[in-house]
Amino acid sequence: MALFQLWEFVVTEFSHAMYSERMPAGLVRLQQTGHSHFVTFTCYRRMTHLASTQACSVILRALENTRRRYSLRVYGFVLMPEHIHLLLSEPERGTLARALQSLKSASARMARGARASGMGSLPPFWQTRYYDRYMRDYDEFSEKLRYIHRNPVKRGLCSSPDRWQWSSFRHYWNGADVGVEIESEWTARARQLQK
Numbered sequence: 001m002a003l004f005q006l007w008e009f010v011v012t013e014f015s016h017a018m019y020s021e022r023m024p025a026g027l028v029r030l031q032q033t034g035h036s037h038f039v040t041f042t043c044y045r046r047m048t049h050l051a052s053t054q055a056c057s058v059i060l061r062a063l064e065n066t067r068r069r070y071s072l073r074v075y076g077f078v079l080m081p082e083h084i085h086l087l088l089s090e091p092e093r094g095t096l097a098r099a100l101q102s103l104k105s106a107s108a109r110m111a112r113g114a115r116a117s118g119m120g121s122l123p124p125f126w127q128t129r130y131y132d133r134y135m136r137d138y139d140e141f142s143e144k145l146r147y148i149h150r151n152p153v154k155r156g157l158c159s160s161p162d163r164w165q166w167s168s169f170r171h172y173w174n175g176a177d178v179g180v181e182i183e184s185e186w187t188a189r190a191r192q193l194q195k
Contacts, residue, residue: 041130060179062107073183079166
């Protein structure tokens with residue numbers, strides 16, 4: 001019994017430290033610099049809210065709506081069971097922080113409606129904050145895009161990036177529609193053909 005209590009204490013303390021709502025003081029977000037941003041945000045307490053096809057479809061719809069509403073460019077994305085990575089431009093309308101707040105609140109509302117109408121009180125969908133790193137140069141941009149596309153393989157969720165449905169990789173690989181307009185050579189060519 002004592003061993004179980006010790007284990008429960010360690011798990012509780014570790015979880016609290018890991019998922020504390022507090023962020024270090026003095027962090028500065030470098031936005032409105034004209035740079036692209038690598039953004040990560042997680043589901044509340046790393047719950048696997050994004051493990052279903054329905055939830056992922058809802059998130060992609062919310063991302064596309066946010067892309068249009070804020071006039072931002074999406075260069076890459078991956079939806080993992082408990083977090084999201086995005087590679088984005090700064091929006092032409094509003095700030096990146098505002099666009100991400102809109103994306104998170106809209107996707108949470110849509111996903112909650114899809115997964116639980118009338119199930120009573122549910123925990124929050126997303127952690128309140130997000131990680132943001134602005135891309136300093138093309139090498140860093142390319143490295144983050146590769147990281148995004150390799151993430152499901154590294155986690156053992158699929159054998160190769162083209163096997164993961166919830167990523168922009170297939171768009172880069174063969175121009176596939178991935179549910180969100182990806183800013184790429186494929187997209188630029190399609191725009192030229194429309195003229």
